Amino acid sequence: MLSTMNKDSTISINSIVGGATAASGFVAAGVACGVRNSGSRDLGLLFSDRPCVTTAVFTRNIVKGAPLLVTKEAVEGGDARAVVVNSGNANAATGKRGLSDAREMQALAAEALGIGAGEVAVASTGVIGVYLPMDRISEGIERAGGKLGADGAPFADAILTTDTRTKEVAVRVEIGGRVVTIGGTAKGSGMIHPNMGTMLAFLTTDANVERECLQETLSSVTERTFNRVTVDGDTSPSDMAILMANCAAGGEPLTLDHPDYPAFAEAVETVARGLAKEIARDGEGATRLVEVVVEGAKDEPSAAALAKSVVGSSLVKAAVFGEDANWGRVLVAMGYAGVTFDPDEVELFFGPVKVFSGGEPVPHEEAEANAALARGEVGITVRMGEGDASATAWGCDLTYEYVEINGSYRT
Amino acid sequence: MLSTMNKDSTISINSIVGGATAASGFVAAGVACGVRNSGSRDLGLLFSDRPCVTTAVFTRNIVKGAPLLVTKEAVEGGDARAVVVNSGNANAATGKRGLSDAREMQALAAEALGIGAGEVAVASTGVIGVYLPMDRISEGIERAGGKLGADGAPFADAILTTDTRTKEVAVRVEIGGRVVTIGGTAKGSGMIHPNMGTMLAFLTTDANVERECLQETLSSVTERTFNRVTVDGDTSPSDMAILMANCAAGGEPLTLDHPDYPAFAEAVETVARGLAKEIARDGEGATRLVEVVVEGAKDEPSAAALAKSVVGSSLVKAAVFGEDANWGRVLVAMGYAGVTFDPDEVELFFGPVKVFSGGEPVPHEEAEANAALARGEVGITVRMGEGDASATAWGCDLTYEYVEINGSYRT
Numbered sequence A, B: 001m002l003s004t005m006n007k008d009s010t011i012s013i014n015s016i017v018g019g020a021t022a023a024s025g026f027v028a029a030g031v032a033c034g035v036r037n038s039g040s041r042d043l044g045l046l047f048s049d050r051p052c053v054t055t056a057v058f059t060r061n062i063v064k065g066a067p068l069l070v071t072k073e074a075v076e077g078g079d080a081r082a083v084v085v086n087s088g089n090a091n092a093a094t095g096k097r098g099l100s101d102a103r104e105m106q107a108l109a110a111e112a113l114g115i116g117a118g119e120v121a122v123a124s125t126g127v128i129g130v131y132l133p134m135d136r137i138s139e140g141i142e143r144a145g146g147k148l149g150a151d152g153a154p155f156a157d158a159i160l161t162t163d164t165r166t167k168e169v170a171v172r173v174e175i176g177g178r179v180v181t182i183g184g185t186a187k188g189s190g191m192i193h194p195n196m197g198t199m200l201a202f203l204t205t206d207a208n209v210e211r212e213c214l215q216e217t218l219s220s221v222t223e224r225t226f227n228r229v230t231v232d233g234d235t236s237p238s239d240m241a242i243l244m245a246n247c248a249a250g251g252e253p254l255t256l257d258h259p260d261y262p263a264f265a266e267a268v269e270t271v272a273r274g275l276a277k278e279i280a281r282d283g284e285g286a287t288r289l290v291e292v293v294v295e296g297a298k299d300e301p302s303a304a305a306l307a308k309s310v311v312g313s314s315l316v317k318a319a320v321f322g323e324d325a326n327w328g329r330v331l332v333a334m335g336y337a338g339v340t341f342d343p344d345e346v347e348l349f350f351g352p353v354k355v356f357s358g359g360e361p362v363p364h365e366e367a368e369a370n371a372a373l374a375r376g377e378v379g380i381t382v383r384m385g386e387g388d389a390s391a392t393a394w395g396c397d398l399t400y401e402y403v404e405i406n407g408s409y410r411t
Helices: A066-077 A095-113 A134-145 A153-158 A211-224 A261-281 A300-312 A314-321 A328-335 A366-373 A400-407 B066-077 B095-113 B134-145 B153-158 B211-224 B261-281 B300-312 B314-321 B328-335 B366-373 B400-407
Strands: A003-005 A012-016 A026-031 A043-048 A053-058 A082-089 A120-127 A167-175 A178-187 A200-205 A240-245 A289-297 A347-350 A353-357 A377-383 A389-396 B003-005 B012-016 B026-031 B043-048 B053-058 B082-089 B120-127 B167-175 B178-187 B200-205 B240-245 B289-297 B347-350 B353-357 B377-383 B389-396
Touching (some): A026 A134, A026 A153, A043 A095, A043 A153, A043 A200, A053 A066, A082 A095, A082 A134, A082 A200, A095 A120, A095 A134, A153 A167, A167 A261, A200 A261, A211 A240, A261 A289, A289 A300, A289 A314, A300 A377, A300 A389, A314 A328, A347 A366, A353 A366, A366 A377, A400 B400, B012 B261, B026 B153, B043 B095, B043 B153, B043 B200, B053 B066, B053 B211, B066 B120, B066 B240, B082 B095, B082 B134, B082 B153, B082 B200, B095 B120, B153 B167, B178 B261, B200 B261, B211 B240, B261 B289, B289 B300, B289 B314, B300 B314, B300 B389, B314 B328, B328 B377, B347 B366, B366 B377
Parallel strands (some): A082 A120, A289 A377, B082 B120, B200 B240
Antiparallel strands (some): A003 A012, A012 A167, A026 A043, A043 A082, A053 A240, A167 A178, A178 A200, A347 A353, A347 A377, B012 B167, B026 B043, B043 B082, B053 B240, B167 B178, B178 B200, B289 B389
């Protein structure tokens, strides 16, 4: 159990085992129903045993999968307390039949859970432009409904596509004298990019949270976590993050001006950041997590744009894979980020090694800089002289496996 | 000798052998002086035996190599009639010493050619953040000065980095009753992206062209050719295109309102388009040229943004490499291009095979669509229902070799 102290040392956030079912009142299931050819689990249910306040954020891609439309209605219209997800097929670019299939998934899940259809969010991830095999989906939902339990692992497994491992993070934090839990389960892998490329994240909490407060929390946290991840620059039509609060821990409704709101927000951000880093680390073909920190920028959007440009550069990513401290590529990626800055005021570090400062190369041991890229977690730091803002972005290296995976995804 | 007829069938543009020395009065040389470890040619000179009107466009990257500053002065201040280029080292992120080295290159070339320093443009391409070996450069310039000739091949070879072949295009067209020649030599390979990533293009003509007309021609042609190429989304600090007109063919000065101006502009665009396609075809690790045509867009910038987004998508590029007609990725890449459109009004074609229309997949023979991706030149066409504008962009597939080249570029 790890304890994280924030800057003013008053918030204690404790990591615990688990994900979307760590908070009280949430159960889940995951089964294999044959959407994926591999025979892996591909159908998941997540369910709160009591009503929820729920909010969601969706992909900004103009092309949106049918499930997003259905989920948007469920989240805006009522208060979704369940999620049905399939992997292996994104049900996107599938027209009217796709929309009808998504609504049928919603209705089937509602029936299996004994709740209203409007209380079910729907998500699909996988190949685009192929109709869902509804007979298999239907059988899978019915079977999953009989397997709901506190163990979130089968659910975490069922939502994966080309991911190599499940992604679960959970924490506990004290709010208004009560211990509340916040957990999350996510999938990522390819097409991950700022603005939520093929990413699904299901966050839950047993805290009592007022709706507007929950919405604001998810929006701002998403901006600093999920939207700071890039794998390949592509974004997807299917992506969403959902945050469900079921009040099982009791207490007064949390609002934005509550004295303990910062603790709640920090806890949600800790979960989202943990999932975001796992998504980057498990990018398609990735062997390394790359974390780019930009400090001293004129404002946070500029810092974020610079960090995302560096972590998204194919040349930087290939250099990390090759353990080649070719720092010029970092500077160049900053140069096309769409942010104005003075290159002569930039300092670049690979790990602890300063490689560029004052417009000129800084003499350094090449082997030390290369060694900083040979770690499982690679840190690239940019210090600018423009202001006080900073931002972090996460990505991964570009490898032969990325090409292999995406040259034959459907076969 | 090929003859190209434009839409109104009044302009006849004839392709000829050669590149930057095809036009009268231009000579060039290329030697190996040891900047590149490989022993390949790495120092080139291009020279007009008489004064020129010259214009240039430069990278939009915030980080600019020292040679660009020197060349900008030469082009704006006087009329550059010579270019000195080295490959293997970009002389970028090299501070004051880099700028001093670029000026020394300029002075050395001027001395070797017997002209003023202000008449020499300077270009460098290669690794970033390493000082130029000026002793070798100096020796190379002197030797190249003694080897100037009409054969442009050694020059075309000397400017290459990870390119696998030289890129030369030349045409003849009749202007005001005189046959004029327009030729060009370019290099590309990695870091190629709209807005001129690591690309050098040297275009020459023996036409008599008024300055403003020449500038306008290069700007508009660049927008539709060099700025429509992407290899990996990275742009470079070193890139430029230069167009030099030396009037060796005589005639009245060409202006924008001259009745034969369209023929001249079309001829320059033919040369630039030919070089742009060669740059895309020879992208690092590429096995295929990909041409994306967007038709029926609301305006040309929208069409260009959509075409560039598709051709730049890592997932589309990997699918082309894998000969997997995963058309959903094309639609998705359009979706994050920053252009508003109705996906239900989009038609997608892989080669001649229609794969998507009216918001739904179009039943087709999978093998035929895959076969369209197995060609040396892959055509992807997007038809929209938004208007009459169209645009074409060029790129290449994403391969294992791209990763290999860029994982170990400096070693």
